[in-house]
Amino acid sequence: MRERELLQHIAHRSADLTHACPHVLVGPGDDAAVLAPHPDPLVVTIDHTVQHRHYDDHLPLELVARKAIVRSVSDIAAMAATPAWALATALLPAGYPHADELFDHMARWARHFQCPLVGGDIASLPSDMPGPIVLTVTVAGHARNPILRSTAREGDFAYVTNALGGSLTNQRHARANPRIEEAKQLAGRIHAMIDLSDGLGVDAARVAHASKVRIELDANAIPIHTDAKGLHAALADGEDYELFFTAPPNANMPSQINGTPITRVGRVVAGAPAAIVILPDGSTLDASDQGFEHG
Numbered sequence: 314m315r316e317r318e319l320l321q322h323i324a325h326r327s328a329d330l331t332h333a334c335p336h337v338l339v340g341p342g343d344d345a346a347v348l349a350p351h352p353d354p355l356v357v358t359i360d361h362t363v364q365h366r367h368y369d370d371h372l373p374l375e376l377v378a379r380k381a382i383v384r385s386v387s388d389i390a391a392m393a394a395t396p397a398w399a400l401a402t403a404l405l406p407a408g409y410p411h412a413d414e415l416f417d418h419m420a421r422w423a424r425h426f427q428c429p430l431v432g433g434d435i436a437s438l439p440s441d442m443p444g445p446i447v448l449t450v451t452v453a454g455h456a457r458n459p460i461l462r463s464t465a466r467e468g469d470f471a472y473v474t475n476a477l478g479g480s481l482t483n484q485r486h487a488r489a490n491p492r493i494e495e496a497k498q499l500a501g502r503i504h505a506m507i508d509l510s511d512g513l514g515v516d517a518a519r520v521a522h523a524s525k526v527r528i529e530l531d532a533n534a535i536p537i538h539t540d541a542k543g544l545h546a547a548l549a550d551g552e553d554y555e556l557f558f559t560a561p562p563n564a565n566m567p568s569q570i571n572g573t574p575i576t577r578v579g580r581v582v583a584g585a586p587a588a589i590v591i592l593p594d595g596s597t598l599d600a601s602d603q604g605f606e607h608g
């Protein structure tokens with residue numbers, strides 16, 4: 314299918330979007346989408362998903378599409394925002410035979426996470442270039458009070474959702490469920506938040522640097538996923554798409570939200586910005602560089 318035909322196909326398939334999603338006034342098919350304004354601030358993010366870097370060729374196309382959408386939806390969740398719409402582009406090898414299927418899956422997952430694709434574009438690589446496939450997804454959402462990385466305070470406790478590490482096992486990195494509902498329920502009682510894309514060590518350190526605080530993580534408290542090979546994996550594997558957040562001690566934190574466990578893993582203290590793990594023997598490990606820098 315040629316690019317133009319494919320884009321027409323995408324527009325045709327999305328024809329019911331304006332009925333299903335009242336805020337989508339004009340969906341795919343025109344020069345641009347038209348979206349109704351919303352009273353809350355708009356929260357927008359963009360992310361790449363690159364073949365051989367973010368997934369390998371064993372990953373089924375449906376999960377490639379899911380991961381491309383999830384990477385951006387998880388960032389919207391991390392702001393405690395409600396997803397509203399998405400845009401996707403694909404850079405594909407010339408004559409790539411699965412473009413239609415790929416966009417079908419991306420459209421389906423975008424709708425699943427309440428941010429329907431309101432537009433997209435496709436470009437072909439030169440015919441002598443086999444790849445890599447590059448998917449770029451923008452997701453926008455709304456949040457009355459977006460939760461930032463820069464607002465952790467000395468004295469806060471630090472928490473994570475669910476359990477960490479081993480995300481490559483059973484392709485879990487591509488099956489993640491962004492913690493949209495959990496984040497929205499947390500929003501009123503927490504100070505700072507980030508989603509765990511690159512690993513607890515790196516991501517907690519990002520909060521520490523943005524907030525100019527030191528975060529101490531208790532090695533004994535970090536929930537290690539059954540797929541993970543120990544503490545280092547829980548700190549460094551990345552692609553958990555869980556939440557790390559800080560809240561004041563009087564936040565009355567529940568032990569779970571929506572069936573997702575909430576675990577206290579440490580505290581926010583004064584000091585040079587870093588994420589420090591307190592090991593069981595009392596020694597410390599700077600976790601700030603334990604993880605992937607996906608950029």
Ligand SMILES: [Mg+2]
Binds near residue numbers: 387388507510
């Ligand atoms: Mg993020």
